[in-house]
Amino acid sequence: MQAYGIYQQVVGGDGRPARFRFEILGLLRVLEHGHIVDLGPRKQQLVLAALLCNANFPVTVDTLLESLWEGRPPRTARKNVQVYISALRRLLGTTPAGPRITHQAGGYILSVDHTELDWLQFEAMVRDSRRLWGRERASDVARALGEALALWRGPVLAGMRGTAGIEQAAQRLEDRVLTVFEDWAESELVAGASLDVAEQIAAVVQRHPFRERLRMCQMTALNQVGRRTEALAVFDELRRSLASEFGLEPGAALMELHRSLLSDQRSLVQSSGPILRRPAAGCLLPSDIPAFTGRGGPMREVGDALAAGRERLLVISGPVGVGKTTLAVHAAHRLQEHFPDGCYYIRLSHEDGALRSLTEISSQLLWAVGVSAAAHDADPPILWQRWLAGHRALILIDDARHESAVRPLLPEAGESAVVVTARTRLAGLGWACRLTLPAFSTAEALDLLRRIIGDRRVDSDRGSAKRIVALVGRLPLAVRIMGDRLAGLDHVPLREFLRRMESAPSLLDELTVGDIALRTRLAGAIADLPRPTDNAFRRLGVLPLGCFTLRDAAIAMKLDDEAAVRTLESLLEASVIAAPDAETIAHDVVYEMPLLTHVYARELADAAHVSDPASEPAVRPVRG
16 A cells, blocks of 8 residues: 555546546646646635535535635625636536536535546545455455555645635545545554554654554554564653643553553454454535534434434424524434445435436435446436445435425335435325424523624623524524624624614514525425415414414414314424424414514515404304
């Protein structure tokens, strides 16, 4: 194995050399038919780097702005990004499936095959090595992983990591490469270490001195080549460094290995030191949100359901802005070790709300797992089911509108698990485990606000902070929008910002930041309701904020009790309203509408000139 590789000619699924070759495992480089492409100005290269780090997944404009200007974009920033994207489109041409760069699902997507991007090729080669996994074939595993690591030409995106956005993305990929290097080192140790292996481990340790698994590899390698004293010295150096830098002791596994070396128990060194393990697969999920907080109970439920293999389908439902996708992505990042064939994300609709076709969705999933549909004589949906049957992966399906869009993507066999986020409970998926998310508690909402604007501002005026999160119904998305706005208005006291919110003509006017607007999200949810139900929702907007009964709803909607019950049940299923007391009979149920949903319903009612039922005769309306 060589720590740094060289460019290799790669063929596409049709057996012909790929036209484009994208490289980020080292200096950013694009080759067309083997010739280096001039990528234009530096900021244009940064846009390309951000897209390649998230290949085949959407990158929002805000993420690109952060990668280019780190919170200080010029007035023309968005226009500049459009210019860079336009230039890259001309430069990079198209793929057999369409444009190389598209705008959908909330951002720009750069489509590449694993034969074109060294990072995806690396992941495909690591996945292929798993068929060899096991102690009896350790040398074969080491050789396969070594070939994958030969693609590594140095620090990921060397020279391009001047902004936090690129640095974070590049570091994520570099950590993955380092993990595979440790897998390679362990497989070499099981096969029998050589002095060359020990030296290569030592070279990587110099750049990553605090990785304990890597240090264990180093110590075991030195011991196996007869240099036990140096192995003990490695432990002493690491222990001093950990104490000095972090005030920590080495982990239990490293301490046990050290004791084994001291007593010269060779069999114990072999068993307690690095062992050949099945490597973790790639994580092709959206980035985890650094400010994630709360949701301790739901996180435990997700972990208990999926980590032990108890459930294979989990539906996370709840109203607009309650944080379904955020929770699902956060949980998926923490469940990676339980799914050795990877964690993958797919969104079922385009940015404009139009549903994507099954072929498009399954093709993107196959692309993500490194399977070229062009190389197989099968339709993408069928090929996807074949892949699922033979793997243990976690699939995150986001923004499901109805069961029929989800069923073809669910595993028919095998050990893969699926998490679906949806506003409805998707009752037609009868065997699914379900989790319905409520709004934050006050403590959770305040904690999120703290993470965004800092403890100082919240603690200096806790009363105003509590009123702000209460005013937006403790809805996670609304709290995040308020926090992002306050973060950009560091000079504005919380009480002044609160007065501005309370005096606004409409609270929803204040709940917008960048290209995120809560009113737009609510409008999309209501537009998905069937026509009679969306009209009923509008009429419910005339009711006072708070709980209401079946009779209140029937009068407002101008329906008899039977029709009103059916309509309210549809709204319950769509998470537009809630029924806090589920133990009562239909006529005694008390319903409520989330605060901001009610604000939107009232806006619609006012626009349609729907009258207040209190001003009408108290006569029960009937159908016909």
